[in-house]
Amino acid sequence: MSEFEGRTAIVTGSASGIGAATVALLRERGARVAGLDLHEHDCDLPVVCDVGDSASVDAAVATVAERFGRIDILINNAGIGAVGDVTANSDDEWHRVLNINVVGIARMSRAALPHLLASPGGAIVNTCSIVAPVGVPQRALYAASKGAVAALTLAMAADHVRQGVRVNAVVPGTADTPWVARLLAAADDPAAAAAALRGRQPTGRLVTAAEVAHAIAYLASPLASATTGTLLAVDGGFTGVRLPS
Structure with missing residues (x-):
């Protein structure tokens, strides 16, 4: 498949997990991919970028545009996690998570939008989470940030549809990513915690990064x-399927 031939994509949070899988798939399908992350990694154009900083974002987007001459696709995948109920995190942590997960998408989109408007098929895909539409214990801050991503996605879609830029979001369920692996490693009983995560999925397993990447590519x-x-939603049926116990 080569539907992305000649197109340039930016993927944030591209060094691991869903981001790395998305980079690999878009390249396989013909895109030139700039990977923006805090760490160097393998892609057509790795760019060190902090989505929490406007100057870093603006410089990174300018680098991609100068190198490739165009930007057609923006994948806003960079994000950080948070654990606990509404009492668990300080004001500073709330500001840090919202700055990366929500304002980071706004920064990247703002910087890339002039280039996307010039593309014959500009597209933005944001990475949301199943915790936006579904209440999951001990995810208050993270859920608030991803709920904002869902709302922002719809607002951006309305703002830019008549300008030729499509805006969508992928909504992964619990995915087999480095962040989830770190959560499990920190649990009192990692094996039991992993079994509980798998058990709440109707499919009986975690979503893979590759499965989310295919949805992003679509x-x-x-x-x-x-x-x-x-x-x-790419969630193993978590949102819409209820099995008898």
């Missing part, structure tokens, strides 16, 4: 030109 693809304002 939303970003010019073949999905009629799809905008969509929150696409």
Whole structure:
């Protein structure tokens, strides 16, 4: 498949997990991919970037535009986690998580939008989470940030649909990523915690990074030109399926 041939994509949070899987898949399908992350990694153009800092974001987007001459796709995947109920995190931690997970998307989109508007098929895909539409224990701050991502996605889709830029989000369930691995490692009983995560999925397993990447590629693809304002769940049935106990 080569539907991305000649197109340039930016993927944030591209060094591992869902971001790395997305970089690999878009390259396989013909895109030139700039990976923005705090760490160097393998892609067509690795750029060290902190999405929490406007100057870093602006410089990174300018670097990509100068190198490739165009930007057609923006994958806003960078994000950080948080654990606990509403009492568990300080004001500073709330500001830190919202700054990366929500304002970071706004910064990246603001910087990339002039280039996306010039593309024949500009597309933005944001990484949301199943904790936005579903109440999950001990995820108050993280859920608040991802709920904002869902709302921001729909607002951006409305703002830019008539300008030719599509905006969608992928909504992963519990995924087999380095962040989840760290959470499990910190649990009192990692094996039991892992079994509980798998057990709450109707499929009986975690979502893979590759499965989320395929959903992102669909939303970003010019073949999905009629799809905008969509929150696409890749959650093993967690949202919509209820099995008898």
